[in-house]
Amino acid sequence: MPDDTISIREFARREGVSDTLVHQALKKGKLSREPDGRMNPALVGSGWHKEESSAKRFAEAAKNDEELATGAGPVRGVSYGEALRLKENWLALLRRLDYEHKAGSLVEVATAQRVVFDLCREQRDAWLAFPSKVAPFLAVEFGIADLERLTASLAAHVHNQLADLGEPHARFDGEQL
Structure with a gap:
């Protein structure tokens, strides 16, 4: 040797x-x-046995568990130990989601959609009220006698602008809006 x-x-x-x-x-x-x-x-001492970060191990385990649960991965039997590990990982994920929800860092999609809808409605209503609010000031500033015609013209332009903007479509999947 x-x-x-x-x-x-x-x-x-x-x-x-x-x-x-x-x-x-x-x-x-x-x-x-x-x-x-x-x-x-x-x-010796090269760090070969250092554990990977817990977040990385957790993400890999969750991915493997999801593949097994959805059948996306190879179909195979699962041992009792593996089934127990799967159960514990899913329970940990559920507890994590529950914690994030209670901590306020997680919002349900329905709530977020309702908030976005309400904000867009408030903005639309403000723009629809804009012509009747600003028309008298513009009429005085530019010496326009026909206030009703000015208001109608401004309202038409606001309506066209709102129609061009279209319906709001909020996406909550990480993609750009």
């Missing part, structure tokens, strides 16, 4: 982990063996 390599158990001992974890890392490709089947001691 060459002096510059160490056994898997010695590698695990130096790293402060179990040799099972080292074997799993070898299977996943996080670590590699030397040609003689032993480990390079320079890899």
Whole structure:
């Protein structure tokens, strides 16, 4: 045996982990063996066993769970442990949604649509009232005697502008409005 390599158990001992974890890392490709089947001691302390961020692991687990639940992924049997993990992940997602809803950082789509509709209606009503409010001031400023004709002309232009704008269509899927 060459002096510059160490056994898997010695590698695990130096790293402060179990040799099972080292074997799993070898299977996943996080670590590699030397040609003689032993480990390079320079890899000790390289951070290979550091966990990925919990957010990344959570997102990957949720994606895998969704594929299993919707049948988008490959059809296969699920072991009891896997089913339990799926259940716990979905319960965690539901608790997270409940928390965000109670904290006020999550709003139901129906509520958001109602708010957007009400705001657009207020703006439309303000524009429809604009000609009758501003026409007397314009008539005095420009010396126009026929106030009714000026009001009707302004109202027609406001109506055309509102028709050009069309109906508001709010999108809540992250796409641009």
